[in-house]
Amino acid sequence: MGRGKIEIKRIENSTNRQVTFSKRRNGILKKAREISVLCDAEVGVVVFSSAGKLYDFCSPKTSHLKGEDLNSLQPKELIMIEEALDNGLTNLNEKLMEHWELHVRNNKMLEDENKLLAFKLHQQDIALSGSMRDLELGYHPDRDFAAQMPITFRVQPSHPNLQENN
Template sequence: MGRGKIEIKRIENSTNRQVTYSKRRNGIMKKAKEITVLCDAEVSLVVFSSSGKMSEYCSPSTTHLKGEDITSLHHRELMPIEEALQNGLASERLLEEENKRLTYILHQQQLEMDGNVREMENGSAYNHDKGREYPSSHNPFGFSLRPMQPNLHDDK
């Protein structure tokens, strides 16, 4: 008795979907191994599940492309790898410089804010005139905070 055809669409039940994925992944891995042996083909297969887990297969003649051994590669094969490495290093250096620059700016801003806080604590950030407070140019905030209720513990 033959198998019936199934409709190719997303399986809604997550348990059934996982079981089908596992069986079909194992099947395609087996097929990749068979075609490598039967046809003397170079096969590489990478499969990612919906959860992000990776499964891979590389035929024995292509395992050096996984980075385990590059001594057997020809000059023409090494050139794109070297170029990709140089591009990655240049990008890394740019990101490092940007990180240093932003860290420096953040540090400068923190020092400036610390200085402003000290000035405010010492009372030098405000000019007192007839009981009113006017922020000076050193105040980083455009407002001042006052309690909503008077302090009942102050003895005046």
């Protein structure tokens, strides 16, 4: 009787995810050892956890790839390993440079956007201070001349002047 199939997707619970990683990592390393011994195959497995921890296995014939047992290698093999390391280092430096250039570009874009927003804010401040000045200089009934006149002079006659001749 076999197990049921599970859906292959990310495990949301971090504890369950860590337990599953540990079990499956041990299983894959065990399978690598078995295939190396049973089939006399050259096997190398490298696994990185989500925290960046390295887990690896190499069969005895490939241990020189990890930097172990280099004395038994011929100069040709050492040159090949050195070239592979140089290529890896070159690729790593290129990737690092790409990330740096991307960072510089993004930083420049953010600085430009910040300058633009600061300029717009300054323009709005100027517009608002101008509007406030207009409000301060605008009509104020308490400062108006009519408010200083006695009430008798401010009344408009409701009847036309009957003594005027047209």
